[in-house]
Amino acid sequence: xxxxxxxxxxxxxxxxxxxxxxxxxxxxxxxxxxxxxxxxxxxxxxxxxxxxxxxxxxxxxxxxxxxxxxxxxxxxxxxxxxxxxxxxxxxxxxxxxxxxxxxxxxxxxxxxxxxxxxxxxxxxxxxxxxxxxxxxxxxxxxxxxxxxxxxxxxxxxxxxxxxxxxxxxxxxxxxxxxxxxxxxxxxxxxxxxxxxxxxxxxxxxxxxxxxx
Numbered sequence: 001x002x003x004x005x006x007x008x009x010x011x012x013x014x015x016x017x018x019x020x021x022x023x024x025x026x027x028x029x030x031x032x033x034x035x036x037x038x039x040x041x042x043x044x045x046x047x048x049x050x051x052x053x054x055x056x057x058x059x060x061x062x063x064x065x066x067x068x069x070x071x072x073x074x075x076x077x078x079x080x081x082x083x084x085x086x087x088x089x090x091x092x093x094x095x096x097x098x099x100x101x102x103x104x105x106x107x108x109x110x111x112x113x114x115x116x117x118x119x120x121x122x123x124x125x126x127x128x129x130x131x132x133x134x135x136x137x138x139x140x141x142x143x144x145x146x147x148x149x150x151x152x153x154x155x156x157x158x159x160x161x162x163x164x165x166x167x168x169x170x171x172x173x174x175x176x177x178x179x180x181x182x183x184x185x186x187x188x189x190x191x192x193x194x195x196x197x198x199x200x201x202x203x204x205x206x207x208x209x210x211x212x
Contacts, residue, residue, distance in 0.1 A: 001033075003070045006059065011066050013058040013073070023167055026056050027127050027139045028080070033058050034203055036078035045072070053128040053203045055137075089123060089206035092171065094162050096120075096211060098182035100150075104164060107147055116211065118145075119183065124169060124207040129199060134173035134191025136201040143167055153179035160186045162209060169209070171201075186212070 002014040015029045034053040037060065040046040046069060049062025063069050096116045105112045124140035146167045154177060157163070161172040163180030170180060173190035190200045201207060 001029075003073060005066055005070075006061075009061070009063050009066060011060045011063055011070055011073070013060070014056065015058070016056045022143055023055075024139070024143050027167075029078075030054070030056065030058060031125065031127060031204060032078035032080055036076060037073075038204075040076070054130070055128065087206065089208045090201065091208045091210045092162075092186050092188055093212035094120075094184040094186050094209045096184040098162065098184045100163075100181035101183050104147060104181055104183060108145060115183065119169070119209050120211055122169075122209070124209065126201050126203050126205045126207060127168070128203050129201075131170075132172070132174060132176050133193075134199040134201070135170060136190070136199075136205075136207070138169040138171075138207055139167065141167060141169065147181055149179035150181065153177050157182070158185065160188070160190075162186060184209075 004012045004014060006012045013033055015026050015033065017023065017026050030053050034051060037046060037051050037058065041048060047064055048060040052059040052061065101112045101115055105115050108115060122140045124138040126136045127139045128137050129135055130137065147164050149165045156175055157172050157178035159172060159174050161182050162184040163170050163172065163178065163182050165180040171186060171190055172178060192198055
């Protein structure tokens with residue numbers, strides 16, 4: 001792990017793949033560090049206004065003394081993410097009727113019902129949010145099941161669409177263009193600007209995509 005200063009009051013923990021580590025390994029480390037940093041902040045051992053995970057990094061923003069914080073972080077060892085899984089998963093009801101299910105089945109060399117069974121049986125976790133407010137990037141699928149995006153993105157993907165791309169599953173919280181493969185849809189709202197927090201699925205949350 002490399003700790004980089006970002007501006008005057010931020011730090012970036014860089015966990016980019018190296019030494020034979022896989023994207024799944026990195027995702028696990030990002031979640032472990034996100035959880036550890038949040039825990040340390042709760043204990044008063046770290047001061048940071050924001051802890052923002054991404055695919056291979058964790059950003060700490062609003063750090064009064066970045067140099068001192070970096071020194072402390074360098075001496076910490078995060079517990080595995082599985083050690084912090086006492087909270088049960090959030091169940092998202094999904095109608096599995098996505099237009100791209102046959103494409104996913106072809107890539108995985110299985111039947112469409114097997115695709116649905118695999119997705120419904122996977123214990124996902126929110127790795128980070130991005131692309132659009134409240135859009136969760138869900139990890140949990142094996143690396144060998146990573147999927148390409150569509151050659152040409154759709155101009156409009158409906159709210160609640162459940163989709164796959166690369167190693168991730170995701171749920172569109174609002175209508176937007178998108179090139180992910182659509183496998184289903186949910187009517188559960190994921191983003192409400194008037195709620196606290198506005199995002200239903202925050203980083204670290206376990207998720208099950210259960211058939212509606």
